[in-house]
Amino acid sequence: MQCQCSKTQSDLSLLEPVLANYAAVKGSLITILQQAQEIYGYLPMDVIYHIAEKTGTTPARVLGVATFYTQFRFQPVGKYLIMLCDGTACHVNGSARIAAAVQEYLGVENGGTTADGLFSFSIVACLGCCSLSPVMMINEDTYGSLTPAKVLDILKEIQAKEAAQ
Amino acid sequence: MSIRIAVGKGSCGIAAGAQKVYDALESALQGSAVTLGTVGCIGMCWLEPIVDIYEDDRLAARLVQVQPKDAGIIADAAKSGDYSGVEALRITDGDSSFLTQQTRIALRNCGIIDPESIESAKAAGGYSAITHILKDGVSPEDVIECIKVSGLAGRGGAGFPTWFKWNAARQSAGDEKYLICNADEGDPGAFMDRAVIESDPHTLIEGMLIGAYAIGAKEAIVYVRAEYPLAIRRLAHAIKEARSAGYIGKSIMGSAFSCEFRIKAGAGAFVCGEETALIESLQGQRGMPRLKPPFPAQAGYWYKPSNINNVETFANVSWIINNGGEAFAAMGTEDSKGTKVFALTGKIRRGGLVEIPMGMTLRQVIFDIGGGIRGGKAFKAVQMGGPSGGCIPASLLDTVIDYKKLAATGAIMGSGGMVVMDEDTCMVSMAKFFLDFTAKESCGKCVHCRIGTKRLQEILTRIVEGKGRGGDIELLEELCSGVKDGALCGLGQTAPNPVLSTLRYFRDEFEAHITEKRCPAHTCTDLLHYEINADACKGCTLCAKKCPVGAISGSVKQPHSIDQKQCIKCGQCFANCKFGAVTVK
Numbered sequence: 001m002q003c004q005c006s007k008t009q010s011d012l013s014l015l016e017p018v019l020a021n022y023a024a025v026k027g028s029l030i031t032i033l034q035q036a037q038e039i040y041g042y043l044p045m046d047v048i049y050h051i052a053e054k055t056g057t058t059p060a061r062v063l064g065v066a067t068f069y070t071q072f073r074f075q076p077v078g079k080y081l082i083m084l085c086d087g088t089a090c091h092v093n094g095s096a097r098i099a100a101a102v103q104e105y106l107g108v109e110n111g112g113t114t115a116d117g118l119f120s121f122s123i124v125a126c127l128g129c130c131s132l133s134p135v136m137m138i139n140e141d142t143y144g145s146l147t148p149a150k151v152l153d154i155l156k157e158i159q160a161k162e163a164a165q
Numbered sequence: 166m167s168i169r170i171a172v173g174k175g176s177c178g179i180a181a182g183a184q185k186v187y188d189a190l191e192s193a194l195q196g197s198a199v200t201l202g203t204v205g206c207i208g209m210c211w212l213e214p215i216v217d218i219y220e221d222d223r224l225a226a227r228l229v230q231v232q233p234k235d236a237g238i239i240a241d242a243a244k245s246g247d248y249s250g251v252e253a254l255r256i257t258d259g260d261s262s263f264l265t266q267q268t269r270i271a272l273r274n275c276g277i278i279d280p281e282s283i284e285s286a287k288a289a290g291g292y293s294a295i296t297h298i299l300k301d302g303v304s305p306e307d308v309i310e311c312i313k314v315s316g317l318a319g320r321g322g323a324g325f326p327t328w329f330k331w332n333a334a335r336q337s338a339g340d341e342k343y344l345i346c347n348a349d350e351g352d353p354g355a356f357m358d359r360a361v362i363e364s365d366p367h368t369l370i371e372g373m374l375i376g377a378y379a380i381g382a383k384e385a386i387v388y389v390r391a392e393y394p395l396a397i398r399r400l401a402h403a404i405k406e407a408r409s410a411g412y413i414g415k416s417i418m419g420s421a422f423s424c425e426f427r428i429k430a431g432a433g434a435f436v437c438g439e440e441t442a443l444i445e446s447l448q449g450q451r452g453m454p455r456l457k458p459p460f461p462a463q464a465g466y467w468y469k470p471s472n473i474n475n476v477e478t479f480a481n482v483s484w485i486i487n488n489g490g491e492a493f494a495a496m497g498t499e500d501s502k503g504t505k506v507f508a509l510t511g512k513i514r515r516g517g518l519v520e521i522p523m524g525m526t527l528r529q530v531i532f533d534i535g536g537g538i539r540g541g542k543a544f545k546a547v548q549m550g551g552p553s554g555g556c557i558p559a560s561l562l563d564t565v566i567d568y569k570k571l572a573a574t575g576a577i578m579g580s581g582g583m584v585v586m587d588e589d590t591c592m593v594s595m596a597k598f599f600l601d602f603t604a605k606e607s608c609g610k611c612v613h614c615r616i617g618t619k620r621l622q623e624i625l626t627r628i629v630e631g632k633g634r635g636g637d638i639e640l641l642e643e644l645c646s647g648v649k650d651g652a653l654c655g656l657g658q659t660a661p662n663p664v665l666s667t668l669r670y671f672r673d674e675f676e677a678h679i680t681e682k683r684c685p686a687h688t689c690t691d692l693l694h695y696e697i698n699a700d701a702c703k704g705c706t707l708c709a710k711k712c713p714v715g716a717i718s719g720s721v722k723q724p725h726s727i728d729q730k731q732c733i734k735c736g737q738c739f740a741n742c743k744f745g746a747v748t749v750k
Contacts, residue, residue, distance in 0.1 A: 131213075
């Protein structure tokens, strides 16, 4: 595989306030990565290298930590991140049917992003809203008691809103 | 008399539409003397959104499944004191019994106080226990003794006596000690910790302050799942309020006790619920468990003495200090004292949070409190303790809730997830679901867990796909004992439990999948076989229209048939037939 680190060109100056706060505080690597992801939407490779350099460690270690946790992403995500819960309660209440409906309608696999960059789809561990199962979150909003028909209505509503803009 | 309307705005309430109800009420109440406020989650999730009307401190009406369009009549009722207009929304007596059958200690303020107001928490007795300790000079040893008398055990799953951990951390040499709250609630199907933080963060803070005082820690850290944004926001707000009120910081209430608080958002790894993995994560590392001993009480966060307890454990502490250890120990059984919170979910009629004294039976919780199974189906099993636990079948429904009695069934108390399954749930598929989870969440440190869970997952996958072989059951059993023995931490040691317990109680389902290539619950699609009963078929053509792959043929008013080669077993024909002519085997 070819080296990917020069493929991304991120504005590293955006990260300066975060590094100023945390680079010297031991044990802050996860916090730095979380804030970096908030800035860039994901963790571009050049940002990983930059963090390693500024915290005095190796890119391998930074990447090792980042890949360990499910929260971190290494590809850009769509404007709307759909997180479908597959916790136990959602599972027994039919989350697989919801997943199939979303995947068929948007034409994306788990972890994928639509060609127009509008939606990313991800099946996640329990969101802790078990009584409303099956449940999904789109960005910060939670939707419960889903059916395949209901989930399509929600997606169409977002598409209509975006098309109107 | 003052009239107050409170809207339940926990995560699940908001998902059910509570914010829209709140906004509608806000405009409907403009210019009136009735006040509108936020409360957390009362735990009756199936009735959300819930709106309470208080006359002074008396609950005058609890309205359920409220829609924004109801705001007008609710506002009128609150203004006039005449509730006849909202009778249709009022909670039924049957549903009310969900709460009246509970004994609430950890959840005592949830859904009652405003989680974003320290004044509301103090009016409910918040910070009275820590005030008593610091003002009346109760020694840390006496605090630990009180917790010992109470019999409080860790509510995160392991059930280790809380006083013992506190005492060990206190006895450890050194000035720099840490108190950590484990709010990395990763068990899929459990949400009691989220509810406590979202609904009553000050009770958690007070419990942690008392713990920090007891062990001699100057810093307290809450490790919360990043998937709980509302909980993080409310806890951060509560910490700020507590600091302004002088409960957090230097020389608290003029005493020699100082304690700082901070929140650390987890980044998503189930294994971080294990205390040494959590500590690694706090230090900015991959969350991989450490070898014990040394225990965290000797060498924890930055290798300093540390104590870690779960949210629910801390939520009990101030009540115990205020009411005495004996009062807590008076509830429960010989081995298990006090109350436990369960998240009752799955195919249950009334799903939500249930806090009951130890010693109740599973039947009482599932049928009396939870109202039994939804849709008139038969109860099949309840999964306790999530991926680390096991299932308990109908024949053991009278098992008493107690750490030892539950362990004897092959399940565990766990953190309190109680997922109810009905006759339509395939137990082999459930075992596979849990192994999919643990195989994905294994941190990879121990070979037995990393590779063993993967192999277990592969065997279970081939069984549900109808490719099971003779000897697979024995192979599963052998692998399970290998993983149990060869793993360092709780994740690996308990990962085989869902397989072992389903094998113990539902072995016939495994055998049906392997030898007869049949799924008794009709859920494993690869093993399903749809057919049209020619005698019952009226030839309405609906199934042929619904079939996405055109596998059904037949003329109008003539019996139809399914081409088995083309059938993708989606079940559309079965779901849509109005005459019950489609059968599934």
